[in-house]
Amino acid sequence: MTTLKLTGQRPNEKQRQFFLSRARHTAYGGARGGGKSWAMRRKFLLLAIWYPGLSLLLLRRTYPELEENHIKPLKRELPGVAKYTDKRKEFVFLNGSRIKCGYCDKEDDVLQYQGQEYDVIGLEEATHFCESQMQFICTCNRTTRRDFFPRMYYTCNPGGVGHAWVKRLFIDREYQNSERGEDYSFIPASVYDNSVLMRANPQYVHMLENLPAGLRRAHLEGDWDALLGQYFETWRRARHVCEPFSIPKRWKRFCAMDWGYNDPCCVLWFAVAPDGRVYVYDEYYRRKILAHDVAKAVGEISGGDKIAYTVASPDMWQRRGAALKSIGGVSGECIADVFIKRGVPLRPADNARVVGWQRVREYLREAPDGLAYLQVFARCANLIKYLPLMQYDRHDHEDAACGDDHAPEALRYGLMSRPAPSREKACAMGASLPGGGPQPPANPFLAGEKEKTGYLIM
Ligand SMILES: Nc1ncnc2c1ncn2[C@@H]1O[C@H](COP(=O)(O)OP(=O)(O)OP(=O)(O)O)[C@@H](O)[C@H]1O
Numbered sequence: 275m276t277t278l279k280l281t282g283q284r285p286n287e288k289q290r291q292f293f294l295s296r297a298r299h300t301a302y303g304g305a306r307g308g309g310k311s312w313a314m315r316r317k318f319l320l321l322a323i324w325y326p327g328l329s330l331l332l333l334r335r336t337y338p339e340l341e342e343n344h345i346k347p348l349k350r351e352l353p354g355v356a357k358y359t360d361k362r363k364e365f366v367f368l369n370g371s372r373i374k375c376g377y378c379d380k381e382d383d384v385l386q387y388q389g390q391e392y393d394v395i396g397l398e399e400a401t402h403f404c405e406s407q408m409q410f411i412c413t414c415n416r417t418t419r420r421d422f423f424p425r426m427y428y429t430c431n432p433g434g435v436g437h438a439w440v441k442r443l444f445i446d447r448e449y450q451n452s453e454r455g456e457d458y459s460f461i462p463a464s465v466y467d468n469s470v471l472m473r474a475n476p477q478y479v480h481m482l483e484n485l486p487a488g489l490r491r492a493h494l495e496g497d498w499d500a501l502l503g504q505y506f507e508t509w510r511r512a513r514h515v516c517e518p519f520s521i522p523k524r525w526k527r528f529c530a531m532d533w534g535y536n537d538p539c540c541v542l543w544f545a546v547a548p549d550g551r552v553y554v555y556d557e558y559y560r561r562k563i564l565a566h567d568v569a570k571a572v573g574e575i576s577g578g579d580k581i582a583y584t585v586a587s588p589d590m591w592q593r594r595g596a597a598l599k600s601i602g603g604v605s606g607e608c609i610a611d612v613f614i615k616r617g618v619p620l621r622p623a624d625n626a627r628v629v630g631w632q633r634v635r636e637y638l639r640e641a642p643d644g645l646a647y648l649q650v651f652a653r654c655a656n657l658i659k660y661l662p663l664m665q666y667d668r669h670d671h672e673d674a675a676c677g678d679d680h681a682p683e684a685l686r687y688g689l690m691s692r693p694a695p696s697r698e699k700a701c702a703m704g705a706s707l708p709g710g711g712p713q714p715p716a717n718p719f720l721a722g723e724k725e726k727t728g729y730l731i732m
């Protein structure tokens with residue numbers, strides 16, 4: 275008989291709470307090094323052993339993280355207890371339980387789990403997953419067993435593309451639609467809970483204590499108000515959002531679209547004031563709507579207004595063959611053709627990402643008359659929600675991370691069709707501009723901080 279040796283390793287008090295939680299959704303998080311990943315692995319193992327035939331899915335955002343954080347340690351802990359198959363990335367236990375390890379690098383990688391059913395799902399570093407990924411993954415968490423309710427477990431640190439939804443559900447406890455507060459349980463983590471690490475590696479704690487203030491708040495104190503790596507730091511609701519007003523007929527209007535079917539499709543309506551200030555005055559934001567229905571909605575929202583042009587995702591010009599049929603087109607057409615046929619002429623947007631984000635930054639600046647060059651009508655809820663949540667890419671010094679960025683992408687396409695707010699325009703707004711555009715702030719995930727924080731960030 276094979277014996278599983280878990281001796282010498284006892285859970286600390288927070289880990290014990292994590293083990294005992296039977297909530298529908300349990301998050302264990304906050305500060306670094308508290309023993310969250312250890313607890314997730316151990317919890318999975320105990321569940322797999324306790325409930326024969328249980329199906330568990332353990333997810334991280336990327337494969338290298340998954341392998342280092344879980345596959346390697348589980349392989350060390352489980353020889354003879356569970357058999358690992360590399361092809362399926364799955365540990366199968368003698369009692370028929372299985373732990374599948376997976377990752378969702380790209381946003382729609384979650385679709386690979388469509389139709390699959392897991393009694394338990396764990397999201398490691400949940401803030402690395404965007405909200406739409408989390409929502410989709412939750413649809414796979416179901417069971418037909420009578421002895422077990424489906425459960426989701428999350429570990430998390432502040433910061434990342436999923437910061438906002440984790441904070442909303444587990445910290446701010448703001449619920450919407452069918453979400454119920456009693457289904458969500460949060461266990462705060464602190465490195466000081468992890469006596470094993472404190473004894474073995476006291477320098478680690480000193481390093482956390484010596485971090486620059488923002489990082490220390492997030493990583494040592496687990497403070498969810500310290501939003502690490504925000505891409506558009508200058509965005510302020512008070513500065514950039516205005517109440518809708520009736521736009522004069524003579525102002526130029528145009529549209530920008532980030533096309534999506536499984537992902538949301540976002541269309542923004544822009545108006546340019548005579549002084550060059552740009553107003554985003556309406557938005558359309560829906561998923562799983564056929565191309566011709568989007569075209570119809572765009573026409574309706576535009577009403578009788580003259581729209582000078584609509585810039586749109588360049589990938590709408592790729593021929594999609596038979597696959598296009600499923601989203602309302604004819605084989606051989608491209609999605610752009612569907613719109614053009616329905617009276618919404620499109621032109622491909624300039625998709626230079628870093629230059630485009632820099633253009634957005636320029637428009638977020640305050641003009642000499644004290645108002646920012648970009649104003650967004652308060653009804654554009656998704657642009658207002660997602661722009662401030664944009665995060666730096668962890669592997670690129672200048673780019674933003676991909677995530678729930680469909681409204682920001684449409685904004686970028688729209689502003690790239692306009693000149694940068696120029697010196698002349700600024701003068702029309704009442705004063706002279708200092709030379710040069712705004713410098714993007716350093717990516718805190720990579721620039722400078724990396725030396726100070728070492729392996730903390732990656
Ligand atoms: N109860 C325990 N018994 C023995 N070792 C533990 C225990 N809890 C955690 N550890 C060890 O402490 C170290 C840090 O734990 P872990 O990696 O789980 O922390 P974490 O909270 O996930 O950190 P991070 O925030 O960096 O992801 C690891 O080496 C882990 O194996």
Ligand SMILES: [Mg+2]
Pocket residue numbers: 310311312
């Ligand atoms: Mg961890």
